Amino acid sequence: MDYHVWFAYVVTAIVFSLAPGSGTVNSISNGLSYGTRKSLAAIAGLQIGLAIHIVLVGAGIGALVAQSALAFSVIKWVGVVYLIWLGIQKWRDTESVSAKAAHESxxxxxxxxxxxxxxxxxxxxxVFLVALFPQFIDPAGDQFQQLMILGIxxxxxxxxVMLGYTSLASQMGRYIRSDRVMGRINKVFGSMFVGCGALLAAAKS
Known part of the structure; x- marks a missing residue:
């Protein structure tokens, strides 16, 4: 995998991880309730779940590349559309992260x-991984090696990112819960998703 392709993936993966979602809610909630140190177990759990998804998606993409170059190309374009759609949805989302501290230990x-x-x-x-991985995989290259690099x-x-959210929550929880602040954050990341989709589409034209 070329360095510039990997670097482009790093930027996109950072946007993906930073965008508020269920993992973010879990990390913030644990940070508020238990502090950073104890929440490390939860962060590890999130990565185990993510790794399982990566293995499943990687196996499916590898099989698809081996069977049909056309289908692989279609998936890539679907991924571009999905990134732009996700960005629009994120832009319109103004709901705050409901990070309520748990009372039970x-x-x-x-x-x-x-x-x-x-x-x-x-x-x-x-779904995001299915849309994202094909954008950075060279069908003519070593599929396993590329998927390993992207997965790791x-x-x-x-x-x-989850460690950052957890640490931030223990210090600035009341601001993270604000509807206004979360609305602004969602608009920023929505714009980033649309930008990533537009750049990928331009690169394929």
Whole structure:
């Protein structure tokens, strides 16, 4: 995989991880309730769930590339459309993250299992990966190597972002809960998603 392709993926993956979602809600809630150290188990759980999705998506894309170049191309264009649609939806979303501190104490194991289920049952993650991965894969290259690079990059970036959200929540929880602030954040990331989709479309024309 060329360095410039990987760097472009890093930028896109950062936007994906930063955009508010179920993993964000979980990280913020745990940060408010348990602090950063205890919440590390939950962050690990989120990454386990994400890694399972990555394996499933990677296996499917690899099989698709081997069978049909046309189908692979169609998936790439569907991915462009999805990124732009997601950006529009995110721009219109003004709902705040409901990060309510829990009153019951939970063990690290419970936090980990809960986080795994949160990501495993989140269809947006696997749909986004299906839309995203093909944009950065060279069908003529080593599929396994490329998917490994993209997968590891995704997990590392998401881990760091969730750690950042968790740490931030313990310090600035009341601001994160604000509808006005979250509305502004959503508009910023909505614009980024649309921009990523537009750039990918331009690169294919």
């Amino acid at each position: 939970r063990s690290a194991g419970q936090l980990l299992r809960s986080a795994v289920l949160i990501n495993l049952t989140n269809p947006k993650s696997i 990059t995704t997990v590392v970036i998401d881990s760091l």
